[in-house]
Amino acid sequence: MSGFKGLAVPGPTNMPFEIRRAMDVALEDHRAPDFPDFIKPLLADLKKVFQTETGQVFVFPGSGTGGWESAIANTLAPGDTVLASIFGQFSYLWVDMCRKFGLNVDAIECEWGTGVPADLYEQKLAADKEHKIKAVLVTQNETATGVTSDVKAVREALDRTGHPALLFVDGVSSIGSIDFRQDEWGVDVAVSGSQKGFMLPTGLAIVGVSRKALAHRPEGGLPRCFFDYQDMAKTNADGFFPYTPATTLLRGLRASLDMIFDEGLENIFARHHRLAEGVRRAVDAWGMSLCAKEAKWNSDTVSAIVVPEGYNANDVIQTAYHKYDLSLGAGLSKVAGKVFRIGHLGYLNEIMVLQALGGAELAMRDVGLPFTPGVGVGAAVEYYAATGQAEALAAQ
């Protein structure tokens, strides 16, 4: 087949030439005398993306899953209680991991399409007079359903109840794309990956850790070595790593940070909001609905689109992929076959969104979904032409 493949999944995202080029380097010695000159500013700059001054950001070869594990293994002991909620495949998997590590998980089952129930969290925290809950888990952006939760509300719940539990946030598909404020929201461990807002290939877990979390080493805590924060902190201080780092990706990360700062975090968040809104206008014009149950849950990085009864979302995805070279995201677990997902995060502009919408229309038409071809793209065109980045920034 001819032509570029379109990539409209919620990560990996499209990779800028700047990053591709930055990674086109000869392999290098990670013990070289001038390696710290590269690493120290890199790690310092990462903190700006997490909006933390007091914490540290660690970079592991790994994935978001590795980041989750690091949060657990560094700060908790078997039998500890954690408070969590499940409303999609990724919030579920994190809970599942906690159980594998012998934690006692109080997991609130929520309707898929909603997010973290901050009010229920507050009730549970208030009730936990003995402070058995050692950590509270928040999936800021549930990639499976296109739902964004309110991290700040959970911090406020902790504060109002005076609860000392650690606050863990899965920011894999939000950090660098949707506003995230580690210090202001008092997040203790924030987990991200290279392949979303950082626009890099997969292969890195990027984890923001507060001073509190770094100092927290419970008696009888879980064992760890590869994901050990203290080993990492100690060697990072000198600009090195406790073991061989993924240097090529780190070179790419440097370019990623340069691009992020060049555009500005605020502008990036506004751009994501505006591009996402165009997608939502298209969905509306198609006469279809989002998996997110209310506008307040809408994610600016991914939209999960519910196909009408009697149709299989996988047909759209398979047709788009095999016939039209477009990767759309599949529905996972409970929503398999019911939704297809359009990722709209990372390196993205209006015409890339129009391509994804146009390609989705092509596949939808091909499999017979009821809609008038062009109306989705048209609605997005209307919206983009009528708004600018400035408006989007103000509208946030």
Next chain:
Amino acid sequence: MSGFKGLAVPGPTNMPFEIRRAMDVALEDHRAPDFPDFIKPLLADLKKVFQTETGQVFVFPGSGTGGWESAIANTLAPGDTVLASIFGQFSYLWVDMCRKFGLNVDAIECEWGTGVPADLYEQKLAADKEHKIKAVLVTQNETATGVTSDVKAVREALDRTGHPALLFVDGVSSIGSIDFRQDEWGVDVAVSGSQKGFMLPTGLAIVGVSRKALAHRPEGGLPRCFFDYQDMAKTNADGFFPYTPATTLLRGLRASLDMIFDEGLENIFARHHRLAEGVRRAVDAWGMSLCAKEAKWNSDTVSAIVVPEGYNANDVIQTAYHKYDLSLGAGLSKVAGKVFRIGHLGYLNEIMVLQALGGAELAMRDVGLPFTPGVGVGAAVEYYAATGQAEALAAQ
């Protein structure tokens, strides 16, 4: 700005990863003992794209303009008469070059939006009893207006009149995308470039030369060295070049040929036809018209779209470029400000066309052109969903 730039000009075209990778090589010695093992099959395979068995294809560092010059300088003498026609910027420039080389050009001025007037050519040839006309020039695809001419009809005119003139074809934006048959149509020099159907970076003139043209060395002919066919033929026979070739592009050309043969010329032509037809459906849905005056002139590699009276096509182009990262082709010379062009050739699929159409709609909407956003994309979606490659192949 974030996101990939869209490239929808009629060349350079989008470059496949396969070609990018093939050119990611260390520089190499073009006098190496095994260099001929690379060059000989490359030159042999090029002949298949020109559909010639009896001719040869030469590759010069250069551009289409260099290819035009080679045709003139190798086969003609100052004062020779050539028969040509002008109906766009590129057919004009070739005539202009002929004049610079001291040729006597009989250039028929045609309305822009039409193509080579084969009937008038036939009259002129019939009238030229003394065979003063030494060469007949045909621009197979006029990139400026999106017009394809009938090369075969010109060959038939030559045959019917028994005229011995050489037949030169500018196939820069057609060869490898639109059917071209050097042997069957008796073309003596066919000029192409690397950056169109070959999907390569700019930098090569690729020229098909018949045995007749190669042998044709008139008394008092023009001088030449860089573009000399006989020097090239002599060294090519051993797998070398008379001077340093652009080896990196040649490595890319190898990948290009592999891709072309893998898809198959017939399939490539059908794909171009189908993708182009989608663009034409969109233009129609917008209520606008092509620069091409009749369907028979429609080009399958580029569409020049006439904006309504009272609007400036350059506003569309500038808005698309500066605000939406999309390169559209400008109107040149007589049609400047009146048309914008969408190139649809080379490495291309449906979603890339939809992106170009969506981006054009965005810019058109932005500058206030009267149309309903989405109708163009919708018409293309309808057409693409309703047709397949097989249908397109049959419909040609």
Next chain:
Amino acid sequence: MSGFKGLAVPGPTNMPFEIRRAMDVALEDHRAPDFPDFIKPLLADLKKVFQTETGQVFVFPGSGTGGWESAIANTLAPGDTVLASIFGQFSYLWVDMCRKFGLNVDAIECEWGTGVPADLYEQKLAADKEHKIKAVLVTQNETATGVTSDVKAVREALDRTGHPALLFVDGVSSIGSIDFRQDEWGVDVAVSGSQKGFMLPTGLAIVGVSRKALAHRPEGGLPRCFFDYQDMAKTNADGFFPYTPATTLLRGLRASLDMIFDEGLENIFARHHRLAEGVRRAVDAWGMSLCAKEAKWNSDTVSAIVVPEGYNANDVIQTAYHKYDLSLGAGLSKVAGKVFRIGHLGYLNEIMVLQALGGAELAMRDVGLPFTPGVGVGAAVEYYAATGQAEALAAQ
């Protein structure tokens, strides 16, 4: 500074263009329908490099350290005894990790420059009538000292004593470069990384696991999730991964395997032996000695070269790096300042070794080491000119 940097450390190694190109791809969806078509043969082919038919090879985002951890966390329980030996920085670190995971390590301290004491292992195993020893650790190639140990001898010790302990091998700097036979030697977990014999960037732990190890899940075993073999085995069976894999590196791994099979494992081992022998001839000609105490310990992937008393090896390394753009390996821990290391593994030929030797001579001369410039390179030239691949193959 002008000119390519030379990389003569024992990993990362030099990366072939073939691998660079294979990784120059757009990011891709690791849940795409055709992803298994890529993954299944990749994992099957990896087994050939480990020379296993009955085991499985797992690929984690990570490093050798992650591979070590996977061996421990999947098969052992806190308090289990493991038998190990320390004779360099990397054999030490693995023991240290075991202790962090609450294992009871019987670690034999050996002189640096020697390797695994198979005879002592046998005594210990024979004495362990209750089979408290659950795993035996062997560092096949100690990168810090340039010492290769005899894995087969350890297997024989286990067999002679009828001891059921698992056999773990650190093959990070040997697998793919020095003969390693997982099935024949009954190795239960073999750990490698991407950046040595596989010639890839850093970022992957590549781990061969026997059926016995895969089935071995002790009561009260260590917790794990990211490095879990069974999760990996289950999803790999369908051509997927339990979490986002490092797809770009996997694309490179495909190219790596193709190159490895193209050259042939036997030829690769012979090439490493021959190139290493040239380095050893040079060291001898310089009047210097290896850290390896006897020829039987000589590593074919890295030579640690002892500088004469009164000189600091770090001066050689710093001068080579800063003044002559050549990365040599530093002495670590006990041998810091006493040795510099030349890595000679991976993508390597004679002229690359001569460059490393020439550069080392330049730095050695610069800092005043006593030797006649050229004698080292000359000895290697003599050896390489006098021998061929065939001889090296026979001489192994």
Next chain:
Amino acid sequence: MSGFKGLAVPGPTNMPFEIRRAMDVALEDHRAPDFPDFIKPLLADLKKVFQTETGQVFVFPGSGTGGWESAIANTLAPGDTVLASIFGQFSYLWVDMCRKFGLNVDAIECEWGTGVPADLYEQKLAADKEHKIKAVLVTQNETATGVTSDVKAVREALDRTGHPALLFVDGVSSIGSIDFRQDEWGVDVAVSGSQKGFMLPTGLAIVGVSRKALAHRPEGGLPRCFFDYQDMAKTNADGFFPYTPATTLLRGLRASLDMIFDEGLENIFARHHRLAEGVRRAVDAWGMSLCAKEAKWNSDTVSAIVVPEGYNANDVIQTAYHKYDLSLGAGLSKVAGKVFRIGHLGYLNEIMVLQALGGAELAMRDVGLPFTPGVGVGAAVEYYAATGQAEALAAQ
């Protein structure tokens, strides 16, 4: 075969990663509104490399041969007399081209290994009272024999005789590597290519043209179009080109200029001198001699090394290439089989030279040339360790 190929020919040279990366771009529209923002400073900066303020530098898709042709076709008329000298393959070919263009060439045959006979030129110019000589040709660096000529001396001869002829210089393998001063030496056309001092792939002719040459359009001058200076000057003034330029190479050229200015022309010349001197020490240590007859002719970009009687230099070259992956330059025409050439220009440092010398020793040893392996490399090591860039700069 494993390992990087060594490239030690006098062009193409080794290409820096910076340039490779700069050329890793999507194809782009050369009529884009912001294209001039890229082109204008590029052309202005090129002038610094030619050391001209009053002239212009033009960039053609092409090669050095195309540059030669441009000099002739733009400024001369058939029958014009040019003064030239032949002392190697490239000075011969330029003369041959002049003849093909109908010029009357007064070509002085010199011994190969010597250079331009400035004194004989002066006699000829003095004798030419009628100023029939319209142009004087100087090959600044004869790549075939490793001979550098004195351009300044020829300018002085022209000045002393008050002769108005144009001065043409072939600086293909000198400009950017060996001092060249277009304004100071009154050079009218200076020809270079992309693949030598500019460290780029082949594919560009880079030509410096004085105001005098640009204005010089003789009656009845040769026809030209592709290589026309005035068309180029006119469109360049607006930041465009008269036809499709080789944009990818131009992106590389930007990186090349940035690297050149970063190092500094003076430092580049000094580096070339020092690296070349190391090669000459090696040749001396081998007991062999250069093709250059006297030290004053020694080229700092290429050494042609004469093998002893009874040996065939091609055996060395073939062995180096096929057995040891090293490209050495062959002897051309009169010196075929008698010399092999080591190119030492462009992106180069000490260890790259040592690799070329080591590889040459390997091949020389393999084919039985009489010398002690290591002595050449050793002599270069001695020289490089004893000298620094500063000394080399002073010694020029």
